[in-house]
Amino acid sequence: MDKSALILFVISAIVIVGVGIILSWIVAPKSKNKVKEEPYECGIPTKGTSFIQFRVGYYLFAIIFLIFDVETVFIFPWAVVMKSMGMTAFIEILIFFVILGLGLLYAWKKNALKWD
Amino acid sequence: MNIYDFKNLTDSIHASLSVNLSPTAVTIIEFIIIASAFMILFTLLGLVLVYAERKIAAFFQLRLGPMRVGKWGIAQTAADAIKLILKEPLVTKNADKFLFNLAPFIIILSTFLALGAMPFAKGLHALDFDIGILYLTAVSSFGVIGILIAGWSSDNKYSLIGAMRSGAQVVSYELSVGLSLLTVVILAGSLQFSEIIASQETGWWIFRGHIPAMIAFIIFMIAGTAETGRGPFDLPEAESELTAGYHTEYSGLKFAFFFLAEFVNMFIIAGIGATVFLGGWMPFHIGNWEGFNKIMDFIPSLFWFFGKVAFLIFLMMWFKWTFPRLRIDQLLRLEWKYLLPINLVNILVMAFIVLMGWHF
Numbered sequence: 358m359d360k361s362a363l364i365l366f367v368i369s370a371i372v373i374v375g376v377g378i379i380l381s382w383i384v385a386p387k388s389k390n391k392v393k394e395e396p397y398e399c400g401i402p403t404k405g406t407s408f409i410q411f412r413v414g415y416y417l418f419a420i421i422f423l424i425f426d427v428e429t430v431f432i433f434p435w436a437v438v439m440k441s442m443g444m445t446a447f448i449e450i451l452i453f454f455v456i457l458g459l460g461l462l463y464a465w466k467k468n469a470l471k472w473d
Numbered sequence: 474m475n476i477y478d479f480k481n482l483t484d485s486i487h488a489s490l491s492v493n494l495s496p497t498a499v500t501i502i503e504f505i506i507i508a509s510a511f512m513i514l515f516t517l518l519g520l521v522l523v524y525a526e527r528k529i530a531a532f533f534q535l536r537l538g539p540m541r542v543g544k545w546g547i548a549q550t551a552a553d554a555i556k557l558i559l560k561e562p563l564v565t566k567n568a569d570k571f572l573f574n575l576a577p578f579i580i581i582l583s584t585f586l587a588l589g590a591m592p593f594a595k596g597l598h599a600l601d602f603d604i605g606i607l608y609l610t611a612v613s614s615f616g617v618i619g620i621l622i623a624g625w626s627s628d629n630k631y632s633l634i635g636a637m638r639s640g641a642q643v644v645s646y647e648l649s650v651g652l653s654l655l656t657v658v659i660l661a662g663s664l665q666f667s668e669i670i671a672s673q674e675t676g677w678w679i680f681r682g683h684i685p686a687m688i689a690f691i692i693f694m695i696a697g698t699a700e701t702g703r704g705p706f707d708l709p710e711a712e713s714e715l716t717a718g719y720h721t722e723y724s725g726l727k728f729a730f731f732f733l734a735e736f737v738n739m740f741i742i743a744g745i746g747a748t749v750f751l752g753g754w755m756p757f758h759i760g761n762w763e764g765f766n767k768i769m770d771f772i773p774s775l776f777w778f779f780g781k782v783a784f785l786i787f788l789m790m791w792f793k794w795t796f797p798r799l800r801i802d803q804l805l806r807l808e809w810k811y812l813l814p815i816n817l818v819n820i821l822v823m824a825f826i827v828l829m830g831w832h833f
Contacts, residue, residue: 360602362504362507362589362599362600363586363589363600365504365507365508366508366511366585366586366589366599366600367582367585367586368508369508369511369512369585370578370581370582370584370585370586371578371582372508372512373512373515373581373585374577374578374581374730375578377558377726377729377730378562378574378577378726378727380558380726381557381558381559381560381562381725381726382562384558384559385558385559385560385561385562385725386559386561387561388561393563394563394564394565394566395565395566396565396566396567396627396628396629396630396722397629397716397721397722398629398630398631398716399716403629403630406567406628407627407628407629407630407632407633408625408628409633411633411637415637415640415641418641418644418645418805419640419641419644421809422644422645422647422648425648425813426647426648429648429651429652429655432652432655432820433606433607433655433658433664436655436658436659436820437658437662437663437664438662439659439662439824439827439828440659440660440662440827441662443828444828446824447824447825447828450820450821450824451821454817454820454821457817458814458817461809461813461814461817465809465810470805470806470809470810471802472801472802472805472806
């Protein structure tokens with residue numbers, strides 16, 4: 358099957374969730390209650406909002422990931438042609454990996470991979 | 474040579490429909506058949522895997538598990554599904570309503586698109602792209618957006634912490650999943666699933682690729698378990714610290730979709746592992762034992778695929794009930810300081826083996 362079938366899968370995913378939610382909306386009981394609308398945090402009254410700034414460590418890892426994910430995309434086409442290209446491809450990826458490894462080493466030494 | 478080929482079946486359906494219908498109508502009818510088949514498969518997978526998980530967990534802990542509904546509790550998950558449909562859908566007061574309702578759609582969309590690319594049996598393959606593995610890694614990491622949206626929009630601190638942890642975790646382990654798959658792509662020389670399977674006709678890559686392929690398989694299983702947010706890596710929904718993590722505020726069927734997505738994701742990871750490392754639907758062959766190989770050929774390809782997948786899923790459930798949960802710093806250290814460097818070196822070793830022609 359060709360790529361037009363992707364649309365089919367998108368539609369069927371939306372249908373399966375949509376039908377489920379609509380069905381449960383029809384059959385489920387509904388009642389308004391002030392306590393029900395509170396966030397569930399172990400029964401203790403909630404203080405303030407949750408739309409807050411978050412610790413920077415997560416973003417740091419997201420940035421490192423972004424760099425390495427782009428590198429992975431470069432490795433994909435190389436992996437396909439490795440067998441047919443032979444020595445040239447091997448030396449090129451060796452240089453690529455040395456640079457990549459230096460980047461990882463740098464992040465490591467800068468304590469960017471440390472969680473505290 | 475395999476005697477059970479689903480291509481005959483699909484061809485005959487296509488031919489019988491084409492007799493007195495226009496090509497457009499035939500395409501639409503075929504699309505409807507495929508869509509309903511995948512929807513049924515999706516629901517069945519959810520029901521069967523949840524039941525299997527509960528039974529296996531019970532046996533690991535010397536319990537019986539669900540026993541009351543149906544014989545040996547077989548209908549338990551169906552009963553649970555009906556119960557979840559009948560539950561009231563709750564939304565918190567200050568939640569971002571639009572994003573809150575959007576999140577289940579995104580997560581199910583990601584699992585559904587990934588499920589479509591699974592090669593179930595010979596000739597039974599909906600989306601067979603030439604960039605198959607790239608497509609699957611792209612689509613399966615798409616679900617983390619849904620998780621982040623779910624955690625952010627529910628206006629609950631536990632949800633937010635769970636979503637952030639999940640984001641860091643899925644994003645980190647995705648690298649290892651991709652790189653360990655690439656180790657085999659070097660051997661197979663193709664990203665297309667049907668070609669990767671065809672290249673394993675004489676033997677599975679895990680055996681033919683020497684030690685690097687086995688290391689890649691182990692890394693793939695660890696990183697795959699982490700990417701589904703299960704087992705020892707379930708800190709996004711660590712129930713003892715975060716209530717239920719990113720889906721704390723979800724109730725009824727919306728919660729069920731998150732739960733279902735986790736189990737279907739497990740099936741997808743096991744499916745990729747079985748396809749790339751264990752030969753997909755290819756039967757198990759030993760060298761030139763003609764008789765043995767003939768007997769193995771008689772087992773249909775569908776059974777081979779689902780058997781391998783069931784084995785890998787059992788392995789993942791085994792992880793879950795054996796290892797204690799990791800802390801977030803241990804989790805990130807494992808990925809960035811162990812799995813990723815090992816993986817990079819492993820790829821180089823594999824490339825060297827291919828260069829020297831030492832593989833079988």
